[in-house]
Amino acid sequence: MEERKINNQTTLETQSKHEHTHGHSAGERLYIHRHSPIHELPGHIKLIAFFTFIVIAVLTPIQQWHSFVGYFLIIFLALGISKLPLLTLAKRATIEFPFIIFALLMPFTAGGESFDIGPVSLSREGSIAGLNLVTKATLGVFCSMILAGSTTAHSLLAGFVRIKTPSLFVQIAAFMIRYLNVINDQMARMKVARESRGFQAEGIRSWPIFTSTLGALFIRSYERGERVHLAMLARGYAGTLSSLSVEKVQAKHWRLGLCFPLMAAISYAVGKVFFS
Amino acid sequence: MHIPDGFINIPTASASAALAVAGLGYSVRAAKEKLDEKAAPLVGLVAVFIFAGQMINFPVAAGTSGHLLGAVLAAVLVGPHAAALALTVVLAIQALLFADGGLTALGLNVFNMAIVGVWGGYGAFLLVRKVLRSTRSAVLVGSAIAAFISVPLAATAFSLQYAIGGQGTFAASTVFAAMFSTHIVIGIGEAVITTLTVGAILKTRPDLVFGMKKAKA
Helix, strand or coil: CCCCHHHHHHHCCCHHHHHCCCCCCCCCCCCCCCCCHHHCCCCHHHHHHHHHHHHHHHHHCCCCHHHHHHHHHHHHHHHHCCCCCHHHHHHHHHHHHHHHHHHHHHHHCCCCCCCEEECEEEEEEHHHHHHHHHHHHHHHEEEHHHHHHCCCHHHHHHHHHHHCCCCCHHHHHHHHHHHHHHHHHHHHHHHHHHHHHCCCCCHHHHHHHHHHHHHHEEEHHHHHHHHHHHHHHHHHCCCCCCCCCCCCCCCCHHHHHHHHHHHHHHHHHHHHHCCC | CCCCCCEECHHHHHHHHHHHHHHHHHHHHHHHHHHHHHHHHHHHHHHHHHHHCCCEEEEEECCEEECCCCCCHHHHHHHHHHHHHHHHHHHHHHHHHHHCCCCHHHHHHHHHHHHHHHHHHHHHHHHHHHHHCCCCHHHHHHHHHHHHHHHHHHHHHHHHHHHEEEEECCCHHHHHHHHHHHHHHHHHHHHHHHHHHHHHHHHHHHHHHHCCCCCCC
């Protein structure tokens, strides 16, 4: 019990509602533990479904708007099945804001044919382009949030192996995910140390302090890399990771996983019929 | 801030992805040659370093702040091959899990930052080091110039992709002018941060700095 408490403190606050994690939480930053068919899907099926879905969506011309209604319904269906907390995901989605601003500028700046909404005059071409950007980017953001929320690091890495990602990249990603929290905690400790010496970040004058932190962070990361490498050699590492056991795949996993891109393809076709 | 889905069309994204794969193939060969089986853990930790380093916000003025991109910093510290691999993995994880950059735009982002940013920047670094006869200050000046150049260079690559397959209504020349001018300012910040960081590491562990190898201390 005591041990789990410590474990939970370092993971995200989102787990407070659903306390048990079956040990999945070790080192996870974005994963939100739920019991859902989406969570059960093996990593590579999710990666394939994500990629196919978003390629179909990006290839669809925005004028074919019926298709996009379908795409969003598919996303909401996946969200519903996954039982992921919508509020937490909405907070994560704020990363998209700068591009929304960019897209909102288009109706006001583009030329050509224009139309009026009340007192403002908007460019038709600009509105379509802005809508295109926001819609497709939003679909991508939703997909990646569902993947991040429902997939453990281990499942994702096993998925990379299954889709034949070159071994070196899988290993780099494995080390990156494994040590992300370690290095982040180290950075947080350095921040506390800086502030307890009376440091306050003010303007460009504070940069040398930050860069010496960065320098120290690099030296510590590099030395840790060397230590990890030696420890691995001592355990018989010869260039490949054998610890990424592959998940069991059942036919029902493929059926569920592929049903999302399949629905997207149908949605594309229906939209095309309406459009033409 | 990376390119999201739907901003550049799929043919352009595919072409960029092919170029990125070619560049990465070369980087993998070079990294394996230079680092052997040490490559995976070291590049992995460098990837964490870039990822974490990007989270430090440098206050600029009036409440605004910026962060490091790290292409040239990583290239000077561990070599361009390892830096390209680390940055690629960072970009892939950011696109897949953090929704920073679209999955269909991954090839574009990797090409601009991990290939053009890293190798272009490192080329500039080597040039400066050669001209200044490989001293410690040459490494610092080279880092500064390379870091400064790498940012507008990546922005230029983006503008080119936008000109070929952009899905916006802004004219390609407008986008280029806006991207180039803002990224020159960002490049100055990048140069200052990179140089100060390389300097801080040279003070304590000059043996770790890849760009110092073959240079006289």
